[in-house]
Ligand SMILES: Nc1ncnc2c1ncn2[C@@H]1O[C@H](COP(=O)(O)OP(=O)(O)OP(=O)(O)O)[C@@H](O)[C@H]1O
């Protein structure tokens with residue numbers, strides 16, 4: 325059986341320069357480890373908020389590393405250097421706007437500034453790319469909301485079968501008739 329690979333991409337000028345530790349990238353890894361019973365290999369990158377650089381990393385993780393899921397953090401807001409959604413749209417063939425809609429809706433329970441995130445998701449080949457905000461606290465809040473739909477989405481794009489720990493998160497797969 326081939327190894328399940330999941331990409332974690334932190335887009336942050338300061339984290340990539342070592343000004344602060346990348347707590348959000350680590351939070352994504354910790355959350356995925358808590359959710360998944362399936363063994364997976366994380367493929368991690370921490371890079372500046374540069375659109376071309378983000379696009380290159382997303383393409384590398386999707387096309388060469390074969391990640392079935394790539395979770396990004398940071399660069400989703402309105403600041404001049406926030407370009408992660410643009411990079412995501414540029415490399416994806418299909419967008420899945422429902423992910424961003426649900427994450428913003430849930431995030432509003434925590435912060436009124438949730439509406440400032442342009443976070444989205446899309447498909448490149450057999451990879452699902454998902455944007456999360458940069459704030460460490462947002463990682464679990466957003467993933468708890470959307471992760472139940474992710475294993476089935478990966479089934480639909482012919483990726484590996486992701487098995488979750490039902491005590492932690494319940495994956496939803498519609499019954500086949
Ligand atoms: N990867 C991260 N690890 C730890 N803290 C983060 C991370 N990203 C953001 N934060 C925290 O959230 C705050 C607001 O996020 P902001 O969007 O400004 O970060 P950023 O995108 O990393 O910024 P920049 O790219 O300008 O360095 C930051 O000041 C920092 O305290």
Ligand SMILES: Nc1nc2c(c(=O)[nH]1)N[C@H]1C(S)=C(S)[C@@H](COP(=O)(O)O)O[C@H]1N2
Nearest residue numbers: 398399400401431437438441457458459462
């Ligand atoms: N769940 C959650 N969503 C959130 C936040 C948060 O703290 N928690 N921060 C918001 C803020 S303050 C901003 S500016 C936007 C974009 O953040 P980013 O540019 O770091 O991606 O995400 C928003 N979404």
